[in-house]
Amino acid sequence: MEVLDDFEKAGIGWIWASDSEGRLSYLSEKAIESLGADAERLIGRPLVELFDIDRDNPDEKSDRPLNFLLSSRTKLNDLVVKLANAKGESVWWSLTGHPKVDEQGNNIGYRGSVKNVTVEFQRKLEDSRLAEFDSLTGLANRHRMNRKLDGTLAAYKSAKRACALMLLDLDKFKYVNDTMGHPAGDDLLKQVAERLRAVIGDKGEIGRLGGDEFQIILPDLDDRGALGDLADKIIQMLSSPYQVEGKRAIIGASVGISIAPYDGLERDELVRSADLALYAAKNGGRGMYRFYSAELKDVEQERQIMLDDLREALQGDQLQLHYQPVVRTSDHMVVGFEALMRWEHPDKGNIPPMHFIPVAEDSDLINMLGEWAIRRACEDALQWPDNVRVAVNVSAKQFANKGFAAIVTNVLADTQIDPDRLELELTETVFMGDSEATDATFSALKKLGVRLALDDFGTGYSSLSYLRSAPFDKLKVDKSFVDSCTQKDQNSAKIISAIIGLSNALGMDVTVEGVEAFDQFNLVCEKGAKYIQGWIYSKARPQGEILEEIASGGYKIQPNGPDTYRPERRSVFRRIGIIHEDHRYDAVMRDLSKTGSRIEGLVGVPEGTGLVLDLGGGQLVVCQVKRSEDATIGVEFETPLISDGAGGLCTRHRVSPYALAAAGMPLASLPPGNYPSAMMGDGPKSQPQFMQVTVQRNP
Structure with a gap:
């Protein structure tokens, strides 16, 4: 008894006991004092009314309630339980105990020790909350991805570097969850994570934001051709059949892509742009990717x-x-x-x-x-x-x-x-x-x-x-x-x-x-x-x-067409800018293909003239005039355009707003934003060499 008294008084731990009915029969005086309670309020009360297993404990492996553990006479090993002190504040104790039987083998309750782990447990909860990886897939979680993106954008802004962001949403995942059960859904998400790792490798960081949403940060990547190819590969990989619990499951994926600094400089802005692009991809028929563009704001x-x-x-x-x-x-x-x-x-x-x-x-x-x-x-x-x-x-x-x-x-x-x-x-x-x-x-x-x-x-x-x-x-x-x-x-x-x-x-x-x-x-x-x-x-x-x-008997058709194929030109009516030397002209694009365009609005442009087309949003296309007649010119692009994922065409690269401003580009060429006046070119300009005419849309 003297040893036990010394043990309790030293604060190393406290002693507790229960009777055969599962009621608290003994608790160290120091333990009662720590709760600010009277012994009469605690002794004699059922343990299940005093204690509850804390499900927030990240180390807790038991999914059984305390009542089940006690009634099944299970040994308790450092079981973290939650209770309230006299002030109503939550307190966490670590409970250890073993069932006691009499000479006839009858249950006479539990005997054990308990210690206050409130400080350690709260620290553990905080560590768990800040844990940086998703427990199911092992991918980075939302907290880590946010911190990573914030840090990357802040560093890249001063260094004038690019960073791409992909948002992924799984199509038909809810169907798998509903028909095959959540364990099957969890297994599927793990397989999705493995496939994403196989595709992305060390090119970027992958995160699971929750549910069936994933995010990929791709530093120093603004090549929309490479991004489109990567998105296509992701969609194909994630859309191939899965083996889940012995059954075949098929899902799909949609991808939205935004790129800093063109589509946003801060995290919220860049994520919003990628989210709009993802929404457009899903509305476009799913199983697609889309790049962000300004017109997506009105897509819904x-x-x-x-x-x-x-x-x-x-x-x-x-x-x-x-x-x-x-x-x-x-x-x-x-x-x-x-x-x-x-x-x-x-x-x-x-x-x-x-x-x-x-x-x-x-x-x-x-x-x-x-x-x-x-x-x-x-x-x-x-x-x-x-x-x-x-x-x-x-x-x-x-x-x-x-x-x-x-x-x-x-x-x-x-x-x-x-x-x-x-x-x-x-x-x-x-x-x-x-x-x-x-x-x-x-x-x-x-x-x-x-x-x-x-x-x-x-x-x-x-x-x-x-x-x-x-x-x-x-x-x-x-x-x-x-x-x-x-x-x-x-x-x-x-x-x-x-x-x-x-x-x-x-x-x-x-x-x-x-x-x-x-x-x-x-x-x-x-x-x-x-x-x-x-x-x-x-x-x-x-x-x-x-x-x-x-x-007229026309069941038979003779083939008729050009000798050689050239890429399709799409009829468009798109107002663009044309930059020649230090002047910017307004014009209208009428036809567009991957390799060239027909443009109206400039008179007197000689064949062989080098021009830069400003398609907006930092999309500059270097080209050469191949045909010129009246106010119409035909140009050939130095670098072919690529698919934008939605049936349209876009440039593989864009010029950063910083670079445009620093080069003294005309203000009309710049995306919306505030630029230091020192960056703008205000030097003398030469005389324009071409005459600009107004082009109207055909009625």
Whole structure:
């Protein structure tokens, strides 16, 4: 007893005991005093009323309540419990004890020791809160990523260096969580983290912000070509199938990208820009990346306006189907048509499908649009020869609709078209949903007798595995391979040859898309192409023109196009700046391709003149005038433009606002911001050499 008294008085620890009913029967006097309580208030009370296991303890491994541990007579080893002192303040004790039995083996309670660990525990909680790594994935957590980004931007601002930021959001992750359970979701997140590490390596720091949100900091990287390639690789890696608890899970990913100093100088600004870009990527159809641009600030408002307009278009018969022929190369006979949706807005003119289809896919409108397209295509095809098929594109969301097979059934019944004449074109995104439901839909469609085609073949991540499991009748070689098949140092021609050989081995038809010039035509024919769909035969045309051709016996189309392919020029109306020597002129860009542009607004520009195009936001393009006539010039870019991830083009690099200002660029060339007057060039200027004229948009 004297030893125990000395032990208690020394403050090394305190003694406690409980009876067979789980009530506190003894507690050291010093322990009672530390709580500022009376012994009568504590002794005799059930332990489970006094103590509670603290779930905030990062070292606590037990997920059992204290009542369970006591009733199961489990030995207690430094179990951290929380209780309140007389002032109502939280106090943490470390409880150790073992169950006591009498000579007959009956439980007579617990005997043990306890010590106050409040200070240590609070420090541990603080350390845990500030811990810098996500416990599930091992990636940096939000706190570390914020601190890292703040430090990087602060250092890079003074050094005038760039830093890219990627925000990632997993598509379909909630579906996995809901259907397979949270443990499966956790396993999936761990695999995602491993794939991100494999892609990023030592190029940057990866963090998990929470849920299915990830962030990547990429120092000294502002090359949007390299960033786009990296984002594409991330999306493909994260979209390939996962093995989770013995089952296959498929998700996707969307990526938003911002770059300092162009899209923000401080963390909040840069994160907001990346978030807007991510939002635009998800609205663009998911499985995409987007760079931040100033116009994204209004993307949600524009999306809602377009959605409302699209509903009116569907009801008001503004939508049409145009048909592009699929031609047999051996005799140039038309064997089918692909139905392509067209929208002529009463105020905004033609709106491309790549703009309105993703908006429809984010709402239920895609199902109504899809049903309308299949029905209209079948009705139109009935007016063609019986041996000519019609192909209709089906979106992944439309395919995932449980009633999709029933819709196709009803259309076939209503129109009485031969099912073999209807071809449904699908992309690999249809496999990102419920695999059992997907298989059931495939089976139902094949029983109907319709044909299935895999579109954009070769651009996805796991095409071969899909061919093994899905009953496709046709593969379509994506236009991107055809565009580059005649270029040197490209493997596109070999890939086309391999796809054609694969389709022949599997007994499938294959159509090569996007053939525009004879150099492409001759090459793909040499590789064994039996069917071609492209401008070299015909662009998509309305039903009226198709019927006129048929009426005049026009089932046969001779190829007609340029000898060699040149990159597509897009019609645009974009106000830009043109910089020549120390003058800046205003002009309008009319056509744009990766390698050049047609520009209106300057008179008297000799061929061979070197110019710099200011596309805004630090996008400067060095070019040379190749053609000049009146107020129109054609220029060739020194460095080709790249994809912006949304179907547009942008420069690979941008010039920092600091560099623009320091070089004395005209104020109109600078992004919004405050620049020291000492940085602005105020020296004498030469006389302008060209005359600027005003260009108006065509009515």
